[in-house]
Amino acid sequence: MPGSGTYLYAVSREEDRGSPVPPGGLAGVAGAPVRTVAHGGLVAYVSTVPLEEFGEEPLRRSLEDLEWVGETARAHHRVVEAVAAVATTAPVRLVTVYGGDDQVRDMLERRHDDFAAVLARVAGRREWGVKVYARPAAPAAEESVPAEAGGPGTAYLRRRKASLRGRDEAWRRAAERAEHIHETLTDIAAAGARHRPQDPHLSGRDDWMLLNGAYLVDDARREEFAAAVDGLREPDIEVELTGPWAPYSFTSLEFAGSEGRHAG
Structure with a gap:
């Protein structure tokens, strides 16, 4: 497919253009240099990309290639974070491609x-x-549930039920603590959001992810927020703080199909 398209990363306010955005030499997806398109007080951060790779049909094939998706996502987020470091920024969804600057x-x-x-x-x-983890409850020891009349099969089932009850109760208590953490942090933040727990295959962890939260925090309250996270840590609960990031979770805008091909 001949020709080129315009890949969109993020949008910011034109009043922020006094900052060095984008930084000199910043490369985006496919190594393409990042540039700006301004209109009506807004600035879009874009790259020119070949439609032979980013056209509708090639994208369908490319999105099945996990290595390509990972490399493209890293380049996309690298640009977004560079812009967000110096300007108020609204990130755009991964692989949003327009026919041109117009x-x-x-x-x-x-x-x-x-x-x-x-x-x-x-x-x-x-x-x-903020991510919160807890170790899964250990199964009840066999001797903790005495064997009763009915033979070894019945005794095994009783032990199994007791183990499951103990695990369910441990999960309930841990989930309540995670909810308390989320509510406490949301009270400090301007906004909070809960995302789905990560798949253990992606996180590389086999413990329970009780909370996968995102919080929009005033820059003036970042130290207060970090201190609150520290105060919520407990011996058997791991609380992981990451950031600061561009506000991905709080700038979502839906785009119709005519407003650019996109993925994810």
């Missing part, structure tokens, strides 16, 4: 109020991630 300007025109509202919401704030 289509990007048209999108900025039509979605101006949406982007303005999102950018006003996240100005002076960054996203912080």
Whole structure:
């Protein structure tokens, strides 16, 4: 497929253009240099990409290649984080591709109020991630449940039921503690969101992920937020703090199919 398209990473406010955005030499997906398209007080951060790789049909094939997806995601997020470090930023979904710069300007025109509202919401704030883990409850020891009449099979079933009850109770208590952590941090943050727990195959951990939270925190309260996280740690509960990040969890805008091909 001949020709080129315009890959969109993020949108910020034109008033932030006094900052060195994008940093000199910043490369995006496929090694393409990052540049800007401005319209109506908004600035889009984009790269020119070949449609032979980023056109609709090639993308369908590429998105089945996990190595390609991973490399593209890393490049995309690298650009977003570089922009967010110096400007109020609304990240755009991975692999959003337009037919050209004019289509990007048209999108900025039509979605101006949406982007303005999102950018006003996240100005002076960054996203912080908090993950909470606990070790799964150990199974009840066999001798803790005495064998009763009915033979060894019945005794085994009783022990098994007791073990499951103990595990369920441990999960319930741990989940309540995670809920307390989330509520405490949300009270400090401007906004909080709970994401689905990560698949153990992706996290590389076999313990329970009780919370996968994201919090939009005022820059002026970041130390207070970090101190609150420290205060919520317990001997058998691991609390992991990450960030600051671009506000991915709090800038979601839906794009119609005519507003660019996208994935994920």
